[in-house]
Amino acid sequence: MALRTAHNLLLPPVSGRTGRVLTALLKNRQIPQALLFAGIDGIGKSVAASLFAKAANCEIPPEIQTDTQALESWSCGECRTCRKIDSNNHPDILTIDPKKNQIHIETIRSLITTLGFTPYSAEHRFILIRSAEKMTPAAGNALLKILEEPPNQTHFLLTAAKVSDLLPTILSRCQIIRFQPWPDNVIESHLIDQYALDKPTAETTVRLAAGSQVKAIDLANKNWVNTQKWAIDALERIDQLTVRQRLILAERLAQKKNDLETLLIWLKTVILEKVKMQSVAMASHQTNSQRRASMKQLINRYEIVEDALYFLSTNVNRRMVLEKMLLALAADSAPNKSSIREF
Numbered sequence: 242m243a244l245r246t247a248h249n250l251l252l253p254p255v256s257g258r259t260g261r262v263l264t265a266l267l268k269n270r271q272i273p274q275a276l277l278f279a280g281i282d283g284i285g286k287s288v289a290a291s292l293f294a295k296a297a298n299c300e301i302p303p304e305i306q307t308d309t310q311a312l313e314s315w316s317c318g319e320c321r322t323c324r325k326i327d328s329n330n331h332p333d334i335l336t337i338d339p340k341k342n343q344i345h346i347e348t349i350r351s352l353i354t355t356l357g358f359t360p361y362s363a364e365h366r367f368i369l370i371r372s373a374e375k376m377t378p379a380a381g382n383a384l385l386k387i388l389e390e391p392p393n394q395t396h397f398l399l400t401a402a403k404v405s406d407l408l409p410t411i412l413s414r415c416q417i418i419r420f421q422p423w424p425d426n427v428i429e430s431h432l433i434d435q436y437a438l439d440k441p442t443a444e445t446t447v448r449l450a451a452g453s454q455v456k457a458i459d460l461a462n463k464n465w466v467n468t469q470k471w472a473i474d475a476l477e478r479i480d481q482l483t484v485r486q487r488l489i490l491a492e493r494l495a496q497k498k499n500d501l502e503t504l505l506i507w508l509k510t511v512i513l514e515k516v517k518m519q520s521v522a523m524a525s526h527q528t529n530s531q532r533r534a535s536m537k538q539l540i541n542r543y544e545i546v547e548d549a550l551y552f553l554s555t556n557v558n559r560r561m562v563l564e565k566m567l568l569a570l571a572a573d574s575a576p577n578k579s580s581i582r583e584f
């Protein structure tokens with residue numbers, strides 16, 4: 242899979258403290274043997290890795306005025322090395338991606354063989370291992386051996402959504418760089434300014450993207466919110482649907498593939514927002530037991546959707562999972578027939 246380049250992104254891949262840590266490493270020419278870029282998917286970790294590799298190897302590095310200049314400005318983007326890295330075609334910048342959701346020991350063994358040779362041309366050879374948490378224990382242990390005695394001129398850039406999913410022995414070898422999602426209001430403004438989305442569509446897109454700028458841009462490009470509007474509307478008013486309508490909804494949702502996961506993640510976000518609102522409203526007129534019951538109901542709903550997402554990732558009957566979820570979600574509230582609309 243080709244690396245994404247910075248211009249494909251909605252916003253610069255690194256900002257604030259994260260960017261300053263990376264540029265300080267470049268300035269002092271102290272590139273660690275192993276870096277771990279940690280943060281949720283779709284916030285620019287791979288792009289930052291590519292920019293970092295370019296900055297370390299650029300043949301005509303631009304003059305840097307201040308240490309705080311954005312990572313993008315530390316490489317020319319036009320020399321042979323930069324262009325090869327941009328096209329994912331540089332023999333010394335290697336990328337490993339999970340295959341079928343795993344990184345196997347064979348892949349790491351093959352990497353070890355490659356690393357037995359000296360780099361072709363790069364001053365700094367980089368091995369980018371994306372979603373490093375997908376390494377099997379055997380693959381992780383094999384990698385650990387190289388991390389303990391890395392070949393000359395070789396640096397490892399690992400990415401992971403959660404630091405805690407990696408072997409502690411691997412973590413102890415890495416300098417961890419944490420990537421923060423862009424604030425929702427910043428992504429929302431960009432969607433309105435650059436993609437001409439109206440405010441409600443931009444708001445829903447931001448909710449769906451859950452902090453991922455790559456996902457936000459992808460959804461905006463597909464006009465996703467408008468094409469899935471019926472499903473969003475139906476899920477938003479699940480409390481008002483009759484049992485029959487919920488079963489029809491389950492049938493229609495079961496026909497969706499990738500979009501279904503996005504819809505359910507969005508539904509979780511909506512429930513989570515209600516949990517937050519409920520905690521803010523704690524001082525309101527409700528009694529303690531009412532508040533506790535209401536919070537318990539929301540947490541229960543969140544878990545119902547999480548369970549459904551888990552089962553949908555396995556080989557089970559999708560429609561049955563959705564039926565169970567939609568019936569359970571509404572089990573704690575009686576449908577209000579007066580406000581039901583067909584969907």
Ligand SMILES: [Zn+2]
Binds near residue numbers: 301302322
């Ligand atoms: Zn260059």
